[in-house]
Amino acid sequence: MHQLQQSVDATPSEEPAKRLGRAIVVTSGKGGVGKTTTTANLGTALAARGARVVLVDADVGLRNLDIVLGLESRVKYHVLDVLEEKVSIDDALVADKRVETLSLLAAAQTREKDEVDTEKMRALIQMLRERFDYVLIDCPAGIEQGFQNAVVGAEEAIVVCTPEVSAVRDVDRVVGLLGNRFKPQLIINRLRPQLVKKGKMLSVEDVNGILHLPLLGVIADEPEIIVTTNKGEPLALRRDGATASAYHAIAARVAGEDVPAPTVEVKETSFLDKLGAFFGGRKS
Amino acid sequence: MIEWVKKMFGQTPSSSTAKERLRLVLMTDHLALAPEIIESMKRDLVDVISRYVEVDREKVEVNFEREDKALAMLANIPITAVARPNKPEEEPKAKAEPAPAAEPEPVAEAVAAEPQAKATTSTMSGPPPTRRRRKKKAGGSKPAPAH
Ligand SMILES: Nc1ncnc2c1ncn2[C@@H]1O[C@H](COP(=O)(O)OP(=O)(O)OP(=O)(O)O)[C@@H](O)[C@H]1O
Numbered sequence: 001m002h003q004l005q006q007s008v009d010a011t012p013s014e015e016p017a018k019r020l021g022r023a024i025v026v027t028s029g030k031g032g033v034g035k036t037t038t039t040a041n042l043g044t045a046l047a048a049r050g051a052r053v054v055l056v057d058a059d060v061g062l063r064n065l066d067i068v069l070g071l072e073s074r075v076k077y078h079v080l081d082v083l084e085e086k087v088s089i090d091d092a093l094v095a096d097k098r099v100e101t102l103s104l105l106a107a108a109q110t111r112e113k114d115e116v117d118t119e120k121m122r123a124l125i126q127m128l129r130e131r132f133d134y135v136l137i138d139c140p141a142g143i144e145q146g147f148q149n150a151v152v153g154a155e156e157a158i159v160v161c162t163p164e165v166s167a168v169r170d171v172d173r174v175v176g177l178l179g180n181r182f183k184p185q186l187i188i189n190r191l192r193p194q195l196v197k198k199g200k201m202l203s204v205e206d207v208n209g210i211l212h213l214p215l216l217g218v219i220a221d222e223p224e225i226i227v228t229t230n231k232g233e234p235l236a237l238r239r240d241g242a243t244a245s246a247y248h249a250i251a252a253r254v255a256g257e258d259v260p261a262p263t264v265e266v267k268e269t270s271f272l273d274k275l276g277a278f279f280g281g282r283k284s
Numbered sequence: 285m286i287e288w289v290k291k292m293f294g295q296t297p298s299s300s301t302a303k304e305r306l307r308l309v310l311m312t313d314h315l316a317l318a319p320e321i322i323e324s325m326k327r328d329l330v331d332v333i334s335r336y337v338e339v340d341r342e343k344v345e346v347n348f349e350r351e352d353k354a355l356a357m358l359a360n361i362p363i364t365a366v367a368r369p370n371k372p373e374e375e376p377k378a379k380a381e382p383a384p385a386a387e388p389e390p391v392a393e394a395v396a397a398e399p400q401a402k403a404t405t406s407t408m409s410g411p412p413p414t415r416r417r418r419k420k421k422a423g424g425s426k427p428a429p430a431h
């Protein structure tokens with residue numbers, strides 16, 4: 001009985017169609033808010049859970065994801081080579097050596113966004129969904145052709161927003177453009193809790209009081225992210241530390257686990273800390 | 285609340301300013317992206333006003349302007365004729381059709397400013413226009429009898 005149950009679970013569903021992976025576009029409207037950083041870390045964290053993940057750099061002309069992942073020296077071909085049928089998908093995929101189930105499909109650095117055939121892009125994402133559990137698409141900034149090509153094959157969206165007026169405004173616009181089909185979920189990036197506490201930065205509640213999106217989690221403004229990006233080692237390769245843990249929690253939530261959305265708390269400074277800071281001349 | 289914060293800190297924290305600016309800019313954005321809503325609002329507005337006075341529909345202008353802490357709707361509605369107010373008991377003529385039930389997207393708490401009524405007839409009699417906050421939902425409300 002037990003065995004039977006197991007074998008039933010193990011057998012792929014009867015219907016001939018393969019179970020497709022989830023294609024999720026990471027977008028924001030505004031540039032520089034952390035789409036690429038989020039894609040790299042979330043992808044790493046999902047792959048660390050054992051899921052097969054491919055990261056697609058849809059920022060044609062401004063390739064970045066390979067650098068953030070530290071895979072730039074191994075990129076030989078790119079999305080357009082595949083779309084133009086110059087090489088097979090397998091030739092173009094770069095497997096990450098640190099997390100076995102993670103792969104990258106790089107963007108073309110020397111081409112233009114409008115050289116991408118939207119319909120072919122849709123077909124490519126569909127093909128990737130047959131092979132991977134997650135297809136994360138790193139969207140370029142803006143809402144023009146590059147955005148259209150990045151979202152065309154996706155069925156879900158993660159929007160990245162920093163706590164700034166212009167970023168929230170752009171996310172609002174992008175969410176309007178996406179409509180309900182993409183079930184957009186929100187990641188608030190680069191929050192500085194000290195500033196929020198002092199009333200100098202929009203809080204999570206301020207931002208989402210306006211956007212009203214399901215919140216996947218909050219990522220702090222984290223100096224380590226700059227360091228890890230310098231090295232090409234996404235922070236989510238680690239498990240220690242608040243920000244790495246936050247990425248893993250977001251990955252768990254994306255995977256459907258019922259864990260709380262990570263938040264960023266102000267570290268309560270004790271009187272002694274303040275005294276130390278005062279005498280140390282540090283500004284908090 | 286903002287007043288309270290002001291008192292506490294001596295000035296408005298910049299995050300409150302950011303929030304306020306964001307709220308206003310998004311209202312403007314959403315309106316700009318919904319010309320149909322503005323059109324039907326304009327139509328309903330003119331319908332209501334023309335129950336009382338004659339209006340030059342072709343020359344109606346509706347604009348939105350940022351005022352201090354609110355978005356103001358400025359309607360310029362040229363009035364071409366006003367009936368002599370000799371029969372105050374008379375019910376204004378009922379609208380031919382009730383306004384369509386279609387609820388427009390909530391446009392937050394847009395405050396309608398006083399319509400700058402322009403009288404193109406030189407002899408505009410009757411009481412001066414009273415300042416009224418216009419409710420978003422047009423139609424449905426009974427025209428108030430003039431006192
Ligand atoms: N949580 C964070 N803490 C600190 N720095 C961050 C954080 N997230 C992103 N950054 C930094 O911000 C910069 C922009 O990030 P990133 O390239 O991911 O943004 P993007 O949205 O992909 O930009 P673009 O629109 O140009 O593609 C990078 O230098 C990155 O290291």
Ligand SMILES: [Mg+2]
Nearest residue numbers: 035036059064
């Ligand atoms: Mg990027």
